Amino acid sequence: MYNRIAVLRAERGVSRQQLADALGITYQTIGFLERGDYGPSLKLAFGLSEFFGLPIEAIFSTRPFQPLSEQIYGSRNQERH
Amino acid sequence: MRAELMVLGRAVNLSRQGQRRRLVIGIYGVLALTMVFLGWVDLWRPSGYYLVFLAVLMNHFLLGGYGRSGLVRPFDGKAPRQQNMASPLIPLGIYLRLTCALPEGDWRSDERETALRDRVHYQAYQWISAALGAVWLLSGWATAKSSSLPALRSAAEMLLYPVVLASVVLMLTLPQAMLLWNEPEMAEFEPE
Numbered sequence: 351m352y353n354r355i356a357v358l359r360a361e362r363g364v365s366r367q368q369l370a371d372a373l374g375i376t377y378q379t380i381g382f383l384e385r386g387d388y389g390p391s392l393k394l395a396f397g398l399s400e401f402f403g404l405p406i407e408a409i410f411s412t413r414p415f416q417p418l419s420e421q422i423y424g425s426r427n428q429e430r431h
Numbered sequence: 432m433r434a435e436l437m438v439l440g441r442a443v444n445l446s447r448q449g450q451r452r453r454l455v456i457g458i459y460g461v462l463a464l465t466m467v468f469l470g471w472v473d474l475w476r477p478s479g480y481y482l483v484f485l486a487v488l489m490n491h492f493l494l495g496g497y498g499r500s501g502l503v504r505p506f507d508g509k510a511p512r513q514q515n516m517a518s519p520l521i522p523l524g525i526y527l528r529l530t531c532a533l534p535e536g537d538w539r540s541d542e543r544e545t546a547l548r549d550r551v552h553y554q555a556y557q558w559i560s561a562a563l564g565a566v567w568l569l570s571g572w573a574t575a576k577s578s579s580l581p582a583l584r585s586a587a588e589m590l591l592y593p594v595v596l597a598s599v600v601l602m603l604t605l606p607q608a609m610l611l612w613n614e615p616e617m618a619e620f621e622p623e
Contacts, residue, residue: 376543
């Protein structure tokens with residue numbers, strides 16, 4: 351399972367502890383999630399989705415994510431051409 | 432699981448898996464040496480109780496799982512007593528403040544830790560049950576063969592008590608030790 355938690359957290363300037371406190375888990379579990387060492391429960395996945403205000407599929411994927419910059423600028427380049 | 436262990440009021444960082452594994456080896460080394468020593472003293476009767484007491488101390492100060500101190504958060508998920516009390520395990524009224532006041536919620540295991548707790552208990556008790564079953568079968572075999580090999584029966588009788596004693600010690604400590612052993616590296620994680 352792949353996820354974008356580290357990117358989203360850095361983007362919003364949220365520490366592991368702050369995210370962990372908001373979700374009622376430990377900051378180590380956030381670290382293990384980010385590293386892909388732990389697959390979250392559905393409840394925790396929905397909690398993360400609510401926290402970041404994004405759909406679950408924007409945070410988790412079974413396939414590796416394309417870098418966000420590539421997704422944004424890649425689609426713009428395609429529009430230009 | 433906590434990344435830091437409070438020892439005499441000081442936080443010792445154990446976020447590296449290697450450090451935690453060395454701690455587990457050290458704990459079982461001390462327990463094994465104590466068991467050998469107590470066997471040499473009086474064949475564990477009645478000194479075997481001291482080994483169980485030592486395992487309880489190891490849980491209280493290092494491994495955790497059954498109280499507010501130690502690396503593993505309480506297994507039962509119940510909030511510990513809030514006031515800082517002198518440990519009842521320290522004799523002669525010596526007050527060692529081995530635990531700090533826990534932040535709210537630090538005693539509670541989250542979903543990942545609860546799942547790990549259940550898994551290691553299952554694995555640990557499976558091993559212990561298998562070992563006890565093997566001892567039971569061996570003692571039955573030794574009894575059956577006692578007429579032809581009387582030394583075998585006396586050896587089986589002598590070994591039964593230390594095996595049960597070792598099983599009690601393992602039941603008290605093995606799940607927490609397995610948690611410490613298996614928890615992945617978390618040195619790179621900073622709370623802030």
